Amino acid sequence: MNTQAPVITIDGPSGAGKGTVCARLAQVLNWQLLDSGALYRITGLAASRKGLALDDEAAVAAVAAALDVRFEPTPVGVRVILEGDDVTSTIRTEEVGSLASQVAALPAVRDALLQRQRDFRTAPGVIADGRDMGTVVFPDAPVKVFLTASAEERGQRRYKQLLEKGFHASLPALIEDIRARDERDSNRAVAPLKPAQDAVLIDSTSMSIEEVCDQVMNLVRTAGLI
Numbered sequence: 001m002n003t004q005a006p007v008i009t010i011d012g013p014s015g016a017g018k019g020t021v022c023a024r025l026a027q028v029l030n031w032q033l034l035d036s037g038a039l040y041r042i043t044g045l046a047a048s049r050k051g052l053a054l055d056d057e058a059a060v061a062a063v064a065a066a067l068d069v070r071f072e073p074t075p076v077g078v079r080v081i082l083e084g085d086d087v088t089s090t091i092r093t094e095e096v097g098s099l100a101s102q103v104a105a106l107p108a109v110r111d112a113l114l115q116r117q118r119d120f121r122t123a124p125g126v127i128a129d130g131r132d133m134g135t136v137v138f139p140d141a142p143v144k145v146f147l148t149a150s151a152e153e154r155g156q157r158r159y160k161q162l163l164e165k166g167f168h169a170s171l172p173a174l175i176e177d178i179r180a181r182d183e184r185d186s187n188r189a190v191a192p193l194k195p196a197q198d199a200v201l202i203d204s205t206s207m208s209i210e211e212v213c214d215q216v217m218n219l220v221r222t223a224g225l226i
């Protein structure tokens with residue numbers, strides 16, 4: 001019997017709705033939230049600010065291992081402080097998403113971040129959002145979801161999200177970006193984006209956020225976690 005705190009893993013491509021669904025479920029269940037993508041984003045940003053070449057595996061891994069980062073919960077979300085600087089908005093840009101996806105392809109960087117992610121596994125449970133949560137980080141998770149949607153739908157969602165934040169964006173460029181990131185994430189040698197063998201696939205292309213949350217909550221109930 002596994003005596004460790006339970007884990008719900010939600011993996012999938014960019015814009016599928018993982019972050020939104022994980023944040024809602026973490027709030028409803030009052031469980032820990034692991035936003036693993038934020039760790040890769042912060043590593044990419046920190047390495048770039050230090051002027052490192054993003055393919056300098058040893059140097060970027062050293063940055064990942066020694067990240068001076070704090071996650072501060074606030075009523076409107078988690079504030080991210082990197083070396084004393086509030087980078088909450090900066091790490092959400094498409095530019096930093098691309099830096100993240102480059103450093104995430106380096107095996108030594110993934111190794112450097114592995115234990116930091118596993119340390120989120122504390123009672124009463126953790127909801128883990130990423131690309132390899134169910135395959136590598138928490139292979140024994142009792143509930144695993146692979147959440148996806150068409151690239152066009154994900155591009156539309158990202159487009160709407162950026163416009164709402166007051167940013168200018170080009171829909172075709174966003175869809176192209178999403179496809180490039182999918183390609184890099186799915187074809188890298190280590191921890192590629194793919195469903196765990198025991199993951200439940202949810203295609204959210206024509207589903208609302210509420211419908212996706214309900215479906216995951218049903219899996220959580222069926223697994224006897226609540």
Ligand SMILES: Nc1ncnc2c1ncn2[C@@H]1O[C@H](COP(=O)(O)OP(=O)(O)OP(=O)(O)O)[C@@H](O)[C@H]1O
Pocket residue numbers: 012013014015016017018019020021037157158160161204207208209212
């Ligand atoms: N089922 C849905 N229907 C409509 N909009 C959605 C749905 N799920 C998420 N969204 C919206 O799509 C946008 C992207 O969602 P979110 O950031 O959760 O995706 P993600 O999978 O975490 O992406 P990334 O991996 O790049 O962080 C958000 O604006 C969110 O509100």
Ligand SMILES: Nc1ccn([C@@H]2O[C@H](COP(=O)(O)O)[C@@H](O)[C@H]2O)c(=O)n1
Pocket residue numbers: 014036037038040041097100101102104105129130131132133181185
């Ligand atoms: N478990 C993970 C999480 C993320 N990545 C990489 O980081 C990029 C940014 O992730 P977001 O979820 O914040 O968009 C993503 O494109 C991946 O390259 C990862 O490799 N593993």
